[in-house]
Amino acid sequence: MKKTLSALILGDKKADGAIINYLKRSSLNAETLIIQDVGAAKRYISEHHCSCIFFDLDPLDDDGILLVKRLRLEGVLVPIIALTDQGDEKKILNLIRSGASDCLIKSRLTPDSLTASIRNAMNIYQAEQLARETQQQLRQKNSLLQQQNRELEAQRRQIERQNLRLLEANRLKTDFLAVVTHEIRTPLNAIMGFSQILKSQSKGPLNDYQVEMVSRIFANGQNLLRLVNDILDMSVIESDRLELEPDAFDLNHLIHETLADLKPLADKKHLQFKTTINLEESEIYNDSRRLKQVLVNLISNAIKFTDRGSINIAVDAFEPQGIEITVEDTGIGITAEQLDQIFEPFYQADQTIKRHHAGTGLGLAIARSLVAMMEGDITVESQVGQGTTFRVSLPRTIADPIAEG
Known part of the structure; x- marks a missing residue:
């Protein structure tokens, strides 16, 4: 069904009979209403749908x-x-600039020209x-985005304040642990x-x-001292106060010295150390x-979680100028999910392990x-069920912090 065109004619019924006739003969399916009074026309427009307005009340004069x-x-x-008897181009242009969609000279009007003007308008x-609807939607979206930006900025500031509080709380915790x-x-x-x-x-x-x-007093004191030292080291690391003291040393000797220190722990569980050092x-x-x-942390950790078998320590050259130390055990192993958190402070795989293998969870x-x-x-x-392998890669030479300073 063709859509109906609702046309309001602001003018004289007798004078605009030709317009009505042309509209009826056109393919526009138009319905027309003639109103002579401007006030009545405004009220009608405000209360009814109107597709277009024909203006035939001396449109080219100032009024x-x-x-x-x-x-x-x-x-x-x-x-x-606008419909006019005049042909004054300047006045027609002025009328168009004032907001008229078109201005037709009645003497030149035909059904086709009227139809073309209406369709074009x-x-x-x-x-x-x-365009107006799009602009309105853009304004609404822009307003929504601005509101969201304000909310995000408020959230950012809140998170920033919370982070500052957390950093301060962490600093206080670190200082407290160091003192204690x-x-x-x-x-x-x-x-x-x-x-x-x-x-x-x-x-x-x-x-x-x-x-x-x-x-027993001495052994438990040693255990407690190790825990205290771990906590102290972690607090110093977290506060960025730990400084390295580089020195030249024999890695082969250091590894055998470490294994000798830990041998009593391995002997208690009947575990063997196997070493392979491939360094020129x-x-x-x-x-x-x-x-x-x-090394003590990694090897003692391997001993702790291994009940039978051996602890294998290997050292290999690591290109271009580095070494790789491998500590491999045949212990209980770690699940893939737990591997993601294994290096987090105070983390242990689960409470069962924690009960059977005491420790702070700070070593790793x-x-x-x-x-x-x-x-x-x-x-x-x-x-x-098959074991765990840790690999440590290091350069043969590190920068001396004293020389850098």
């Missing part, structure tokens, strides 16, 4: 031009086609209407010192039961004390941080 301007200012957006109106561990270590060293004196029996003999109790030159320049700490976190400071990298591979 006509003013009326067109007023209609546009009052929000009348539909096409306004309607096409322009529809294009402008689409220092305070604990002092009396702990005294306890261990006195237990060694008692164990030596230099101040008098002890019976077997007393010797066993003193040995074993001297490197790094922080020997911190590298030994990394400390190892990773120290290796990174030594310009190296540490990786891990594992399969549940």
Whole structure:
């Protein structure tokens, strides 16, 4: 069904009979209404749908031009086609500039020219209407985006404030741990010192039961001291106060020295150390004390989680100028999900492991941080029930912080 064109004719019924006749003969399917009073026309436009307006009340005089301007200012957006008996081009141009869609000279009017004018005006109106709707949508979207940006900015500021609070809380925690561990270590060293004196029996003999109790005191003191040292190291690392002290040393000797220190732990579980060192030159320049700490953490960790089998330590050249240390065990292994968190501070795979294998969960976190400071990298591979392999890659020579300073 063809859409109906609703046309309002603002003019005289007798004078505009030709317009009505032309509209009826056109293919526009038009319905017309003639209103002579401008006020009545405005009320009609405000209350009814109107496709276009024909204006035939002296449109080229000042009042006509003013009326067109007023209609546009009052929000009348539909096409306004002026009808005039005159042919004054300047006045017609002025009328168009004031808001008229077209101006037709009655003496030249034909059904075809009228139809063409209406269609052209309607096409322009529809294009402008689409543009207005698009602009409105853009304004709404822009307003929404601005609101979202304001909300995001508020959230960013809130997150920033929270981060600052968290950083401050973390700093306070780190400082607190540093102070507490220092305070604990002092009396702990005294306890261990006195237990060694008692164990030596230099101040008098002890019976077997007393010797066993003193040995337990010393052993537990050592365990506690290791935990305290781990916490202290982590607090120093987190506060960026740890400095390396590079020195030249024999890596082969350092590894065998470390294994000798840990052999009693391995012997208790009947575990064997197997070493393979494939280096033509074993001297490197790094922080020997911190590298030994990394090795102790990795190897003692392997002992802790291995009940049978062996701990394999291998050292190979790593191109272009580096070394790779591998610590491989035949222990319980780690799941793929747990591998992602294994280097996080205080992390242990699950509570069952934590109950059976005491510790702070700081060893691997400390190892990773120290290796990174030594310009190296540490990786891990594992399969549940088959064991775990840690690989530490390091340069043979690291930069001397004192020389850099």
